[in-house]
Amino acid sequence: MNYKNLLKIAVRALVRNKLRAILTMLGIIIGVASVIAMLAIGEGSKRSITDQVSSMGTNMIMIMPNMQRRGGVSLGASSSMAxxxxxxxxxxxxxxxxxxxxxxxxxxxxxxxxxxxxxxxxxxxxxxxxxxxxxxxxxxxxxxxxxxxxxxxxxxxxxxxxxxxxxxxxxxxxxxxxxxxxxxxxxxxxxxxxxxxxxxxxxxxxxxxxxxxxxxxxxxxxxxxxxxxxxxxxxxxxxxxxxxxxxxxxxxxxxxxxxDFRIMSQSELIETMSNITDIMKYLLGAIAGISLLVGGIGIMNIMFVSVTERTREIGLRMSIGGRGQDILRQFLVESIILSILGGALGVIFGYLIAKGAGGLMNLTTFVSTQSVVLAFAVCFIIGVFFGWYPARKAANLNPIDALRYE
Amino acid sequence: MSNTIIEIKNLRKDYHIGEVTVHALRGVDLQIKENEFVAIMGVSGSGKSTMLNILGCLDKPSNGDYLLDGVDVKTMNRDELARLRNRKLGFVFQAYNLLPRTTALENVELPLFYNSKIKSKERYDRAVNALEAVGLKERMHHMPNQLSGGQQQRVAIARSLVNDPVLILADEPTGNLDTRTSFEIMELFQDLNEKGRTIVYVTHEPDIAKFATRNVVFRDGRIQRELVVSERSYAREILKTLPVENIEEFDA
Structure with a gap:
């Protein structure tokens, strides 16, 4: 079976069950939207902080006396006369x-x-x-x-x-x-x-x-x-x-x-600040990532239900010449389409949420290409990963039993 | 002299259920020639369903030989069997097995999707021709739930025809239909047979078996008897004698 046919079969199967497809995608949409929005807010605040620090002069170098210790007791930085x-x-x-x-x-x-x-x-x-x-x-x-x-x-x-x-x-x-x-x-x-x-x-x-x-x-x-x-x-x-x-x-x-002295340059300071905001950003992203994972499990769940529900369809497809791998690919492509499409909608919603939240809370937000690419890659992986097992189950059905399934 | 489509010699099929071995077929010899119209009969447990599964390359014999259109089925793997079904066989089921929420046309196109040599234009044309052959061209954009049982079975028959198979296998094709509609479906099969199709169907109704040219009766995993139908029924004739009840069936 060529890829055009495969795609057509998968799309037709999804269109037959529009409501279910949309509900399945909802999990992915929410997951991706929250990842995108969180990363946008994180990236935005990183940028606004770096901008403010830069406005104090990026060439600046500060030299401070280093903390002195006498017998292991710190005397504090300002006590130094270095x-x-x-x-x-x-x-x-x-x-x-x-x-x-x-x-x-x-x-x-x-x-x-x-x-x-x-x-x-x-x-x-x-x-x-x-x-x-x-x-x-x-x-x-x-x-x-x-x-x-x-x-x-x-x-x-x-x-x-x-x-x-x-x-x-x-x-x-x-x-x-x-x-x-x-x-x-x-x-x-x-x-x-x-x-x-x-x-x-x-x-x-x-x-x-x-x-x-x-x-x-x-x-x-x-x-x-x-x-x-x-x-x-x-x-x-x-x-x-x-x-x-x-x-x-x-x-x-x-x-x-x-x-006996300590040197801090403004560029170092900027780096430290962006490291801190990066940590915040990835923390937010990780929390949102969990909801993406839940969305993926939702896809697997629905695909399992779908395989059971469509057992006779699978039997029929096999009897008219569908090979195990054709069935496998069909279910895999269905799950990838669901997750990629969910991902695309999620990016759009995430962007809107980031803009809305930015306006509401007076935050700078920035949706980076990196986070969009990441979201799509993760969606594709989720589609393959969570679609694989149900698809295998479908492909391994015995056509005779599948045709008689009630 | 016509070609032999099916050549079966001393075919056996055993099932192992736990430690018990069930002998579903205990040595069957059967030949079916091109343009034959064969009814397989038998009570349940006689082995007729197993026979149909093997004929349809959905299952492989445990012993013995099966040549389909000159191809030895025994040595083939799962994928090769799938390909064989796609190119050489057409299936009709008791429960129609149409995809729900899918138009008649798309249902009929389905087998051709699994043949990557066929382009979408040819696929469409062949599906329309098959629907025309079963008299449902005008309804090609209808969903199964907008069609009567008889019409759904016609769509299924069109689907079995679309790949131009050497053999059509039907598993109790009239089992879910009323008498009149059953005869209409048999009329369609007889038409197709007259045009050169080889058809094998399973039934347990003697009335329906009489439409075939030959009956094969199974019992306890063996062929009990084989007979050429002497007083063959012709569905077209019988339909004329029946009162017209389901007029709406003929609405275009």
Whole structure:
């Protein structure tokens, strides 16, 4: 029997029982639709998170002091004094892959203007910091070299701080606030940046010269971290290696000693984030996959019922010349058609569900070609796998018994 | 001198049910020539059904020889037998065995689907011709449940004709039909026989057996007697004497 005849026979057999065929497909439709929708939601949230992280600058490299251990007791990362301003100078002079570099010294404390006050973090940085972290001066100006050298008490405010102290849409440039009881002149404000991918307010900060924060507010002689940017995104792993090499050398670390610093690049961070969302995506997909499996078992169930119900038909087909393999193929093709057709409808419904849910819950969704191809492949396998056993049962019937079956 | 279609020598068939062996056929010799019209008779358990299954290549003999149209059936495997049935035999069953929710035309086309040499155009033409031969061309798009019992059996006969077989085998073809319709079906068989078809049918009604040219009576797995029908009935003649009851049967 050729394939055209085979297909025609199988399609006619399915059309004879439209309702049953549709009900059988329903299991597959629901299974595939949920797989597609879940993967679309997972993929969508992965993309929106990566987009947000990228907006913070994909070239960014952070150098933090590594956790110190004394006799097995961790002293916590911020307790480390491993990084000094001299490291910033060395890196700036020796590195070939860095476009900008800035120290970061953090202090947190109460900020007062008049009878308003707020609690925030004051970042002591150099002028290159804004470029690295994709921050922009809104009004006023940035501090200059002489202000950095002289530990001038000047600062720039993030929008959240401005709102908390002065109310919305006010321009506080030229006014003086008190940070930890020291008067600071506001020389500028920062542009609104919004929330980060992690839901963190990126406008709740004050920038000041790093020398001022180090000596006057934190009263320390080391720095909390170094922010740098690679010349381009694809050079960021080279830059990371280079920084490791330079810092290990200048920190005089022996072969056997661990790094006393930790480097995180933004591209690594993106990778970590997408790994996390991938796990979420596959978890959702796996749950949906179970319903697909149930759909497949439904197909097997119906095919078994169908073989029993159509025993006489099978006997007749055999008596007029159908070979065992013809019968086998007919039932197999029927089950494959059911699952593939169910898969196609499932993809369509899954797409609609993803769009609908996306609109309703304000989520980004993305139906990838990969997931559609996967769904079809799985459907085909389900059709063959769950159709095989009933089809074999049909093919092995004895024509005489099958013809007499009541 | 006409060709021999069926040549059976000392044929035996044993069934093993658990440890018991049942001898269904205990040595049968039978010859059927081209254009014969043979009725096989016998009480139940006489071996006539087993004989029909073997004649129809649905079952293989345990012993003895069976040549169908010069082909030795004994050496063939399952698939070869299926092919043989497809090319050389036509089956008519007591219960018609039409596919439900499938038009008369598609039912008749069915055997040709299992012959990949036949293209769809030829398949259609041959099915229409077969339906015309049984007088149901106008009803070819009807479903079985829109046809009377007699019409359904005609569709089944058309299906048995469509592959141009050397032999038509009918298993109690009138068993589910009333007297008048039974005669109509026998009339159709007699017509086909006159046009050169070789037909073998099983029946247990002596009235129906009289339409054949030869009767073969089975008893206890052997042929009890074989006789040429001397006073043959002709269905067309008998139908004329019957009062017309089922007029709607003839509506086109």
């Amino acid at each position: 990084l000094r301003y001299s490291d910033v100078v060395t890196l700036r002079n020796e590195s070939a892959y860095l476009a900008g570099i800035s120290p970061e010294v953090r202090a947190s404390g109460q900020v007062i203007y008049g009878n308003e006050n707020t609690q925030t973090t004051i970042y002591g940085v150099s002028d290159e910091y804004l470029e690295i972290r994709k921050l922009k001066v809104g009004s006023g100006r940035l501090f200059n070299d002489s202000e950095m050298r002289s530990m001038a008490k000047v600062c720039l405010l993030g929008q959240t701080v401005v709102e908390n102290l002065f109310g919305e849409n006010s321009d506080p440039v030229g006014l003086t606030i008190r940070i930890k009881n020291l008067p600071f002149l506001i020389i500028g404000t920062l542009e609104d940046k919004g929330e980060s991918g992690m839901g963190q307010d990126q406008d709740d900060l004050i920038l000041a010269p790093w020398t001022t924060v180090q000596r006057r507010l934190a009263a320390i002689d080391y720095i909390n971290g170094i922010y740098a940017s690679a010349v381009s995104e694809d050079k960021s792993s080279l830059a990371t290696e280079e920084i490791t090499e330079i810092l290990r050398r200048t920190h005089k670390l022996k072969e056997s000693e661990e790094d």
